Amino acid sequence: MSVLADAIGFGVVSGAIVSLSSMAMSLQHSVTKHANFSHGELLTVAAYAMVAMQHLTSNVLLDGVVGLVVAALLAVLLDEFVFKPFRTRTRRLVTLLVVTAAASQVLEGTFALIFGANYVTLQVPTSRARHVGPFLWTTTDEVVIGLAVLAFVVTHVVLRYTSFGRSQRAVADDADLARVCGVNTSQVIRWTWIATGLLAGLGGATLAVYSGTFDNLLGFNFLLLTFAAMIVGGIGKMYGAAIAGLLLGIVTSVAGAYTNQGYNQLFALGLLAIVVLVRPSGLFNTRAADTRAFG
């Protein structure tokens, strides 16, 4: 009982981080319509930015904010100077996939050059664990969960009630139609990358706080889990991605607790493979596969 409760509690925390990352990826995929294999590096850059910021201030919250901004900046720059030229010129999706995979390698190399190939440590305030219901959570854990919930709500409000949100959904649904209706699609794409960077940065920041030590593969190791959450939730569907992220966090944690911790990611990958092979439209998709509706 206690093993299960602990595993679930642990899974909720890691699931919250996966959700942040997969919401970000889902948002980006919904408008650009291609997978980004360098998504993990958006998480990593936020984590490294926090480590760098610690030389200036020990305020983790402030470090985190800087991490988010850096991730958003990287997202915009990546798209503007690397992805966009290919997106507008090539008709072959696979070209873009190669480019994003190559960009991932470039960023990993850059991190290694700047911060070294070894593990770095992020100083975080020690926090005591306490029981919340059946779960054993530290203050850090609670903050991580709280931030994920907050990010989810904010994203929902922005998408639902702001003019950017309306345009974003329009572009996600049909970019050409949105363009002829007067939506500035390139502006929407840019802001979507910023939102993606912020969410992924938050994911990276919480992951860094949660892990304490990490290397330049921090985000890459999280990439497939993120893909898994996005695909299980239904590609381009932000709410599905968020729920699937939480679910995958719990599934991997519980499965890992009863088998081998080293294998816990394999369960998520297995689920990803099964969903892709059997039901590529995602688990939570109730409509026909060809409608990429929001929600």
Next chain:
Amino acid sequence: MEFTLVILTFVGFQIILSLGLNLQWGIAGMLNLAYIGFMAAGAYVTAVLVLPKATLASGTNYVLGLQWPFWAGMLGGIVAAGILALVVGFVVLGRRLEAEYFAILSLVVVIAMTTVLSEQAGLFNGVEGLINIPQPFGQSLSSTSYGALFLLLVAALAVIVFILAQRVQRSPFGRLGRAIREDETAVQVFGKDPFRAKLKIFVLGGMVAGLAGSLTVLYVGAFAPASWAVGETIFALSCIMVGGSGNMLGGALASAVIVTLFVQVPSLIHIAASNPEILAEVQVMATAILLIAVMRWRPDGLLREPAGSVAKLERRGGLMTGLRRSSLEPAAVPAVPRATVPVVPVVPAVPAGVVRAVTAVEAGANGAAPAASAEPAALEVRGITKRFGGVTAVDDCSFRLPAGGIIGLVGPNGSGKSTLVEVISGFQAPNGGHVLVGGRDVTSWTPSRRAGVGLTRTFQSARVWGKLTVTENLLAAAPGLGREALWRGALRPSTAARADARILPEAEETLHAVGLWPVRDQLAGELSGGQRRLLEFARIVLSGATLALLDEPLAGVNPVMGDTIVEQIRQLNSVRGVTVLLVEHNLKVVSALCPLVLAMDAGKIVAQGTVQSLASSEAFAEAYLGKRASKTRED
């Protein structure tokens, strides 16, 4: 001297590795991020086959330990990589996934492999990996002569793999692979199974990777999970892209240059030289930057993919690599003189088949059982119904199309014409009813199987294989038979080329007939919309199809070209004898071509007859002129 030998040996490894990936990515366009995993499979299996039994003293763990001779270990490694590729390919390729899902799944495969091999120390000694792998040749040799001998082995194998890959690339099988890369759906409608071709090339590429891994492990003597990260696949991909993807020589040359540079340059960069881990990162990073830059500014790489038929090249006395086809001298004499191109009367007599068609359709439409004719109809549609959710797109449609006939299918947007074509061609499964081709019930058949009984189709947007030349498009559409076998392309290239050459006269005659002769050596992707349509018709002729569904063939064609297209459809039907179902909006076109027209509205066939007779029909006018609105109000 010794250092040079080492560099050259590593160059050899990378060349072999790049060649295998160039088969998968360059020819068939599969973005396999797990590629390095097949190299690892070859390396591990070779290692445990040649290693002695694991002992406590050695401090390592692994299965097997058979102490086989090195060549048996190599064979084992190649076979193991091939089996792994077969299993992975069978599962992943079988589902016809989008490129994106395929790439993600391949990443899943390689990460899962790394995880399992790192965790299961009993398999291949976990993260620490295998060490002390016996050297292939005796210990008695001096290190220089050992290095030279090993280099000789690697060089010989690299040359063999290169020749093999080169042959595959230029063979009819390679052309089929490239066609699949360009447009898989268009391959299906000519009766070829993309899955089998992709699986073959996937396994072949995997085996080449296995060979590279096997050689590496024998040379280095150690292998661990850290030596096969995803970055290595990107590295190989970069070499290919720089050299020119699909061009075996380019990929091999670029591999050689890049590896050599990487061995030499680090001594110049101090920070990298002092930290080997960072060095590896920087190397992958540098190639990744190179990769992006090449894709951005020179997408074809240094050397272009060779395009053009082997048979033609051979006939002109010599195979050229990497040269653009158009830079070669044009053939002095076309195979078929222009005079033999059939001259077709502007107004052809109505073929006998069409008269039968009129009676047949009318009989069917009156609800009476279709007249039992001596010969089965080329196409018979019986009560086809197709629903999407709550929408009935096609509602109980029946008609017969006799051999040699041409029928027009008209109707407003959303009336179900295209869905009906999708069902007849096998791209959508109907909810009810049957499709019969030449009397055979094909309702449950795949599109490529339907092509086997003579059914083909075109699409609303022309689907040509863009990076194949016009002539190659025709050769790739012609029935494969034994010509497109992988083994023949690899082992008997001249037989394959001769088989191609036998089709060439028909291809050239057809090119003259449709008016594409002047552009025969251009890439199909460079053609205009109208020319693409003509190419589609020519492909139908070459494929030997007897029944063609033409879905809005005038879409995307400029009006000037329209008359030519109409004329070519007429020829397809009356000269080539292809039975045609023509879906078209333009009534002028339909009335010029089709003595009989079916009109669809709201999923039903509401009227049939000549265009003139339909124009006076109420149902037809309603459907086309929008009286439905008023009718709905009355309801």
